Amino acid sequence: MLPPVDDAILQNNPKFAALYATLTNVILSPDGSTKTDPAAKERDAVRGKLDKHRLKSAKQHLLIHAISTANPTQPEARLTLPASAVNRRAKPQPPSSRQDRGASSSTSELPAPLLDLLLLLPPLLTATPSTLSPESATLLLTSPPLSEFPTHLPQLASLVSSNLHTSAVHLARIANPNTNPSFIHRSLPSLPAYATSLTASLAERKAALTKARLSAATELTSLLQSQSVVLAHLLRALEAKHGPIARSLEFRAREVALAAQKQETEAETALWAARRDTYTPDVVRALTNYAGHLRDAKSRMGEAIRFHQAELEAYGVAVDDQQHEKGAKERTMREMARVYRDMGRQVEEVRGDLERLGRA
Numbered sequence: 459m460l461p462p463v464d465d466a467i468l469q470n471n472p473k474f475a476a477l478y479a480t481l482t483n484v485i486l487s488p489d490g491s492t493k494t495d496p497a498a499k500e501r502d503a504v505r506g507k508l509d510k511h512r513l514k515s516a517k518q519h520l521l522i523h524a525i526s527t528a529n530p531t532q533p534e535a536r537l538t539l540p541a542s543a544v545n546r547r548a549k550p551q552p553p554s555s556r557q558d559r560g561a562s563s564s565t566s567e568l569p570a571p572l573l574d575l576l577l578l579l580p581p582l583l584t585a586t587p588s589t590l591s592p593e594s595a596t597l598l599l600t601s602p603p604l605s606e607f608p609t610h611l612p613q614l615a616s617l618v619s620s621n622l623h624t625s626a627v628h629l630a631r632i633a634n635p636n637t638n639p640s641f642i643h644r645s646l647p648s649l650p651a652y653a654t655s656l657t658a659s660l661a662e663r664k665a666a667l668t669k670a671r672l673s674a675a676t677e678l679t680s681l682l683q684s685q686s687v688v689l690a691h692l693l694r695a696l697e698a699k700h701g702p703i704a705r706s707l708e709f710r711a712r713e714v715a716l717a718a719q720k721q722e723t724e725a726e727t728a729l730w731a732a733r734r735d736t737y738t739p740d741v742v743r744a745l746t747n748y749a750g751h752l753r754d755a756k757s758r759m760g761e762a763i764r765f766h767q768a769e770l771e772a773y774g775v776a777v778d779d780q781q782h783e784k785g786a787k788e789r790t791m792r793e794m795a796r797v798y799r800d801m802g803r804q805v806e807e808v809r810g811d812l813e814r815l816g817r818a
Contacts, residue, residue, distance in 0.1 A: 462668050466676050518583065524621040525614075526580040571603035572610045576617075578603070 468475035487493055495501070582590075582598065598604055630645045631637075633652050637645060698704050737745075 462665075462672055464672050464676055466679070520622065521618070522580050522583050524618045524625070525576060525583075528576055528617050528621045569610070571606050572613055574603040575607065575610055575614060 463478055468478065485493060491501075492498075578598075582604075585595075603610070626646050626649065627642060629649055630642050631639065633649065634642065634645050
């Protein structure tokens with residue numbers, strides 16, 4: 459797996475980002491190998507041989523484990539174990555039936571040679587030439603119980619097969635926890651594919667987790683930077699509020715406020731002095747008399763207005779537009795005034811003409 463790179467580094471270094479993209483997409487595979495390697499075929503062949511050896515070793519390990527973990531005290535129960543017996547949801551049986559079954563299983567024991575084979579085969583299969591000489595191996599194979607191995611092979615194979623089947627059922631139950639235990643044996647063929655997919659998904663999850671950790675570290679770094687900026691602004695604000703400069707500005711502001719209050723008081727004092735000098739007692743009395751004269755003139759003007767309105771009403775001129783019954787008389791008086799103005803104008807014209815004739 460290629461080591462992931464922080465996004466901030468790629469953003470701050472465009473050339474390195476281009477090089478990293480070329481390496482990850484064109485030159486290198488996800489496992490770090492070269493895509494254009496001329497020895498890829500040879501490596502694939504070696505990898506295939508290695509897989510075969512791994513498969514052979516895994517089979518040997520499973521076989522040795524099955525032989526060493528086989529329960530020789532209950533062989534018949536293992537050989538005749540039905541699928542429903544591994545169901546955890548099976549109904550509990552009465553105590554009497556469990557006791558009878560335990561007694562029968564305890565009494566059913568394997569032959570002594572088969573038990574000896576179960577004990578001797580695991581160390582014999584794991585033995586190496588350095589630990590076991592050819593003479594010792596020949597002596598063991600020609601002596602009981604190994605010399606009777608073909609005779610006990612069917613029972614041994616059944617016991618090992620039952621053990622392997624039980625282990626496979628346990629694995630299938632772990633891989634499919636929501637499957638009905640009665641049908642869990644159907645998922646046994648899919649265990650290799652499930653293991654392969656699980657390994658691939660594990661690698662993908664590891665890569666995704668690494669990327670998530672990198673992104674979380676990036677976000678954490680940006681968050682810490684933001685917090686540092688906030689703390690710096692906070693310190694500046696505190697310094698501006700409680701520092702010597704802030705105190706000096708505060709004292710200056712208070713001094714300016716006191717000066718403004720003093721000037722306001724002086725202006726009010728000057729205003730009252732000007733009023734006192736301007737409005738003397740004689741001026742106040744004269745203004746009072748003039749105000750009374752204005753009130754009298756206003757009353758007299760009101761009376762004159764009402765008198766002239768009465769005269770106009772006598773001539774038929776309605777001051778109020780709502781007096782419709784006097785409209786005809788008003789029109790007559792207006793017409794007479796118009797005729798009078800025309801006659802006066804004509805008289806003036808005649809007088810002018812006479813004056814011009816007399817002068818002539």
